[in-house]
Amino acid sequence: MQYIDNIIFLILLVAGFGLFAKSLQKIYRNIRLGREINRNDRKGERWETMARVAMGQSKMVKRPVAGILHLFVYVGFIIINIELIEIIVDGLFGTHRFLSSVFGHGFYNFFTATLEVLALLVVIGVVIFFIRRNFYGVKRLTMKELFGWPKHDANWILIIEFALMMAFFKMNTADWVLQQRGLLPEHGSFPISSTFLAPIFSNFSDGFLFFTEKAAWWFHFVGILFFMNYLYYSKHLHIILAFPSTWYANLEKKGKFNNLESVTKEIKLMMDPNADPYAAPGEEEAEVPSKFGAEDIFDLNQVQLLNAYSCTECGRCTSVCPANITGKKLSPRLILMKTRDRLEEVGRNIDKNGSFVDDGKKLLNDYITKEELWACTTCNACTEACPVLLDPLSIIFEMRRFLVMEQSAAPQELNLMMTNVENNAAPWQYNQADRLNWAND
Amino acid sequence: MDFTIKTMAEYAMEGKSPEVLFWVGCAGSFDDRAKKITKAFCKILNKIGVEFAVLGQEESCTGDPAKRAGNEFVFQMMALTNIEVLNAYEVKKIVTACPHCFNTLKNEYPSLGGNYEVVHHTQFLKTLMEEGRLKIEGGAFKGKKITFHDPCYLGRANGEYEAPRMLLEKLDAELVEMKRCKTNGLCCGAGGAQMFKEPEKGNKDINIERTEEALSFEPKVIATGCPFCNTMMTDGVKHFNKNTEVAVKDIVELLAEAEDL
Numbered sequence: 057m058q059y060i061d062n063i064i065f066l067i068l069l070v071a072g073f074g075l076f077a078k079s080l081q082k083i084y085r086n087i088r089l090g091r092e093i094n095r096n097d098r099k100g101e102r103w104e105t106m107a108r109v110a111m112g113q114s115k116m117v118k119r120p121v122a123g124i125l126h127l128f129v130y131v132g133f134i135i136i137n138i139e140l141i142e143i144i145v146d147g148l149f150g151t152h153r154f155l156s157s158v159f160g161h162g163f164y165n166f167f168t169a170t171l172e173v174l175a176l177l178v179v180i181g182v183v184i185f186f187i188r189r190n191f192y193g194v195k196r197l198t199m200k201e202l203f204g205w206p207k208h209d210a211n212w213i214l215i216i217e218f219a220l221m222m223a224f225f226k227m228n229t230a231d232w233v234l235q236q237r238g239l240l241p242e243h244g245s246f247p248i249s250s251t252f253l254a255p256i257f258s259n260f261s262d263g264f265l266f267f268t269e270k271a272a273w274w275f276h277f278v279g280i281l282f283f284m285n286y287l288y289y290s291k292h293l294h295i296i297l298a299f300p301s302t303w304y305a306n307l308e309k310k311g312k313f314n315n316l317e318s319v320t321k322e323i324k325l326m327m328d329p330n331a332d333p334y335a336a337p338g339e340e341e342a343e344v345p346s347k348f349g350a351e352d353i354f355d356l357n358q359v360q361l362l363n364a365y366s367c368t369e370c371g372r373c374t375s376v377c378p379a380n381i382t383g384k385k386l387s388p389r390l391i392l393m394k395t396r397d398r399l400e401e402v403g404r405n406i407d408k409n410g411s412f413v414d415d416g417k418k419l420l421n422d423y424i425t426k427e428e429l430w431a432c433t434t435c436n437a438c439t440e441a442c443p444v445l446l447d448p449l450s451i452i453f454e455m456r457r458f459l460v461m462e463q464s465a466a467p468q469e470l471n472l473m474m475t476n477v478e479n480n481a482a483p484w485q486y487n488q489a490d491r492l493n494w495a496n497d
Numbered sequence: 498m499d500f501t502i503k504t505m506a507e508y509a510m511e512g513k514s515p516e517v518l519f520w521v522g523c524a525g526s527f528d529d530r531a532k533k534i535t536k537a538f539c540k541i542l543n544k545i546g547v548e549f550a551v552l553g554q555e556e557s558c559t560g561d562p563a564k565r566a567g568n569e570f571v572f573q574m575m576a577l578t579n580i581e582v583l584n585a586y587e588v589k590k591i592v593t594a595c596p597h598c599f600n601t602l603k604n605e606y607p608s609l610g611g612n613y614e615v616v617h618h619t620q621f622l623k624t625l626m627e628e629g630r631l632k633i634e635g636g637a638f639k640g641k642k643i644t645f646h647d648p649c650y651l652g653r654a655n656g657e658y659e660a661p662r663m664l665l666e667k668l669d670a671e672l673v674e675m676k677r678c679k680t681n682g683l684c685c686g687a688g689g690a691q692m693f694k695e696p697e698k699g700n701k702d703i704n705i706e707r708t709e710e711a712l713s714f715e716p717k718v719i720a721t722g723c724p725f726c727n728t729m730m731t732d733g734v735k736h737f738n739k740n741t742e743v744a745v746k747d748i749v750e751l752l753a754e755a756e757d758l
Contacts, residue, residue, distance in 0.1 A: 311654025312604035315576075316569045320609060323573045327581075349567065378684040378707075383700030431697040434565050434689030435649040440680050456567030470566045473693035478571050481557035481578075482523040483693055491521070492553040494532040495502040495539075 058150075065147035065277075072281030079288035083297075083365055086403045089412075093357040095304045102303050105445070110302040115443040119372070122188075125181040129217070132178035133295070136171060136224070143277050153231075156243035168244035172228065176248050179221045186214045196371030201390050206291065206369055213292050220279045227272035229253040230265045237262065297366035298444040304359045305445035310436045313453060316348065349457025351420045353399045356451060363446040364396035373438035373448060379431040386431040388438035388448035394423040395451060420455055429455050430467060498536060500543050504553040505586045514586070515550040517621070520593035520602065523558050524724035530731065531724035537753035538594055538618055544758060545630050549592070555582050559601040566690040573609065576601075580611035594618040594749065596650035596723045597688070603655070617651055619660040619722055619748055626667070633667040636755035641717040643670040643751075646707065646730060647682035648723035661722045661748050668755055673714045683707050687725035708733025712743065719745045 095102075108114045113130060117123035145154040156164040189197045189210060202210075229249040234240040239262060257265065287293050325331045350356050373388035374380050380387050398419045406412050420426075432452045439447050459465045466474070473483045481488045508515050519538070524531040542549050560575035583591075591613050593599050603615035616624075625631040643665055651657050658679045665672050677683040686696065686703030696702055708730055711719045719734070721727045724747070731745045746754075 309600075309604050309655055311600040311650055313564060315573065315605060315608050319569045319573050320577075323570070323577050326574075327577060348569065376681065376683075378686060378703045379697070379699070381683075382696075382703050382706050384697045386697075427697055430694075431699075432689055433649070433684045433686060433691050433703065435684035436653040437649075437681075437684065440653050453565075453567070456565075457569060458567075460567035461569060466566060466568075467694050469694040470690060473690065474563050474566060474568050474571050477558045477560065477563045477575060481575065482527060483558060483562050484523065484527055486523075486527045488557070489554055491526045491556055492502070492504070492551065494521075494526060494535055495498055495551075497498070497532065497536075 062148060062150055068278065068281060069144065069147070072284060076284050076288075079285065082403060082407075083288070083293075085406075086399050087358050087361045087365065089354055089399070089402065090356050090358040090361040091354075093359055095359055098307055101307055102305075105305060105307070106299060106303040109305075109443075109445055110298045113443075115445075118441075118443075122370075125184055128174075128177035128181035129185075132174040132181075135174050136178070138167075139171060139224075140280060143273070143280075146273075147277060152240070153243040161243075164243060165245035168228075169247050172225075172246055172248040175221045175224050179218065182214050182217050182221070186211065186218075189214070196375040199371065199374070199387075201374075201387055201393070202369065202371075206393070209290050209292070210369075212286075213290065216279065216283055216286070220276060220283070223272045223275040223279065225249050225253055227269055227276060229257045230260075230269035230272065233257045233260070234262070234265050234269065239266075291367065291369045294366050294368035294444065297362065301359075301362055301366040302445050304362065306447055306450070310439060316457075319348075347458065348461035349459070350451070350454035351458045351462070352418045353395065353402055355458070356395070356419075356454060360395070360447070360451055360454075361399055363448075363451075364392050364399055366444060367392040367396065367446055368444075369393060370443065372441040372443065373446075376437040376441045378433055378435060378437065384427075384431040385425065386428045386452075388452075391424060391428070391448040391451055392446060395419060398423050420458065424455065426459060426465065428452075429459065432456075498539065502539060503550050504555070505550045505588070506553070506555065508550050509586060515548040517547065517549050517590045517592050518583075518586075518588050519549045519551050520559075520591050520595075520598050521551055521556060522593060522595035522598045522724070524728075525594055526556070528724060528728070530728060534594055534724055534727065534747040534750060537747070537758070538749045540753050540758040541622070541631070541749060541756070544756065545625065547625070547630075552582065559598045561597040561601045562690040562693060564601070564605070565688070566693075572605075576606055576609050576611070580606060580609055583611060583613065588613055590614045590616070592616050592618055592621040594722075594724065594747065596648040596654070597725070600650045600654050617655075617657060617660065617722070619651075619664055620657060622749070622752065623660040623663050626664070633664070633752060633755060634669075636668070636757065638668040638670045638718070638751060638755055641670050642673055642715065643668070643718045643720050644673050644675055644711050644714050644716040645678070645720045645722075645748075646675070646685065646711060646726055647678055648721070648726050649682065649684050649688050651722055652682050653680060661720070664748050664752060665720060668751060670718075673716060675710050675714065677710065683710065685723075685726040685729035687729050692725050692728075704729035704733045705736055708737065712737060712739060716743060718751065719743060720751060721745060721747050723747075 113127055116126050142155045146152060159167055188194055225248065228246045231240060232246045232250050233254055235242045347355060353361060369389055371389045377386060377388050402412060405415055429452055434449060436449060439449050476483050476485050480486060505518065521535055525535040557575050557579055559579065560572035564572035591602055596617060599615055599617045602613065622631055645661055645665060647658065684703060685707055719730050721730060727745055727747055734740050734743050734745055
């Protein structure tokens with residue numbers, strides 16, 4: 057019977073990681089619904105970008121308050137996860153504070169003390185984030201587009217993180233008091249717990265302290281498994297996907313929009329006086345794109361879909377968007393959120409039917425409206441602001457392409473402009489022959 | 498103009514090629530306000546003896562507004578036609594006063610077969626100054642308050658923030674920066690083909706928001722580096738009835754004025 061704890065632990069561990077792997081697999085499958093895009097070039101630069109932006113948080117600190125608090129939570133999260141190794145070993149083999157035997161007395165003291173300080177920083181960060189989000193009224197965090205699940209989701213994350221940290225302190229305090237009473241071997245140093253919580257705990261009985269220590273330990277462990285599996289349903293996925301998103305980020309100049317190769321072929325053929333208009337297409341030209349631009353998630357590329365999953369809805373993009381600032385319907389954050397919503401809907405459809413069965417819906421119109429798309433000035437403020445290099449502008453741009461090239465559904469004034477460019481080689485109705493008139497004015 | 502503007506065709510007939518091709522752009526060719534920018538730039542080049550040519554009637558829209566509106570067909574029709582002309586003249590270096598032309602020529606033409614060294618007029622003048630060919634003295638703008646509005650397609654799109662500022666500093670003016678400047682610059686509202694349509698419904702127009710910010714510093718001049726920004730900011734200043742107190746000018750216009758050209 058003495059192994060029952062370890063067996064339960066093992067079952068939970070396998071189930072927790074198994075479920076998580078299944079979620080990740082689903083995300084991977086969904087992302088692969090998009091068009092392929094070659095972003096495997098310039099590997100050195102990509103590793104460097106990821107290290108700087110995702111690991112180094114270089115863009116987070118552009119807004120110092122949020123940046124520093126985020127850094128607390130981030131560093132705390134990473135280092136506290138080393139604790140997970142200890143939890144797993146202790147849980148599987150019934151040891152107590154296994155790492156102390158690996159690290160040695162001095163370094164284990166340093167390690168646990170660091171964890172305690174970081175855990176406190178996480179608590180401070182999380183509490184201030186909660187206040188900022190719910191009572192302080194930071195505009196980008198209180199906009200209407202976040203009402204409902206996005207707002208609850210954000211709060212749940214903060215509450216779970218707070219609870220996990222509290223369990224961590226409780227566990228340490230009980231352990232420390234028991235160590236002082238000589239009932240547990242002395243391992244580690246707990247500056248926060250021993251100072252702030254120990255005075256309360258010192259009144260408790262031995263039995264209750266043992267129970268508290270174990271309970272907090274289990275809570276911490278189950279909490280981590282729960283949190284991990286919660287990620288799939290949450291905007292908090294960014295803690296994983298920020299890494300591939302920054303790795304696959306666009307490294308070109310922001311002003312460089314891609315040229316459609318399929319169009320190049322057509323135009324070259326059109327301009328070539330020797331071309332035979334009736335010639336059958338050659339072997340290599342057989343690949344004709346199914347459509348120009350994007351009307352649904354299948355027409356977006358895989359990096360754009362990865363972006364949709366990576367967005368943490370911080371709204372830095374929307375808060376700098378000139379269209380949004382001046383009250384237009386466009387919100388770059390919402391473009392990514394809606395893309396993810398549609399992508400998940402398609403995913404559920406596939407789960408249910410085995411493969412995608414037409415549901416009569418599209419990303420365009422059912423999720424993202426023309427009015428939003430046409431309000432964009434392509435100024436790149438959103439892509440500049442994103443802390444993890446997401447590119448909502450590219451989605452807007454692809455959808456405009458669909459509207460114009462597949463549906464001829466541009467606003468009338470833009471049609472006029474495009475006709476002018478086509479006929480007069482200028483967006484206005486002037487004659488090309490008058491192009492040098494200014495020189496003689 | 499009190500000197501002749503030569504075309505690439507004329508240079509070719511003489512069997513010569515100029516130092517640089519000046520890409521005038523549609524706004525610079527046709528828009529009455531932007532034509533003044535074009536002329537100011539030519540005057541400066543002429544004064545310091547830079548041999549330059551324009552394409553004249555052989556120039557077409559780069560295709561930027563069509564592309565950003567989503568019409569890749571019209572864009573590539575323009576691009577491939579322009580590239581044919583530019584390659585026929587064996588053009589090496591292009592300078593333009595329009596950040597939209599600059600961006601398209603520099604970033605989107607290479608994969609279509611158009612490879613040139615493309616610079617914005619502020620970058621070109623900065624180089625000329627560093628080489629000692631262009632000398633600027635403060636003149637009329639000494640001590641006056643100037644604020645610079647970053648064009649998105651020069652700044653964020655291509656990472657150039659310093660060249661225009663360096664030129665403005667040479668005017669000995671008091672350069673005040675708006676809160677939203679450089680990487681955080683606010684769009685004038687004209688990019689992405691917005692210039693050619695009415696804005697979507699909102700609380701206010703983008704150029705009004707931007708001009709409001711600029712005017713809050715009570716500058717004498719709002720400096721621009723893009724003909725579209727220029728139009729948008731000029732409209733904004735008119736909206737606030739400040740057009741007699743505050744001038745909206747392209748950087749080359751300021752330089753030309755300082756030199757009394």
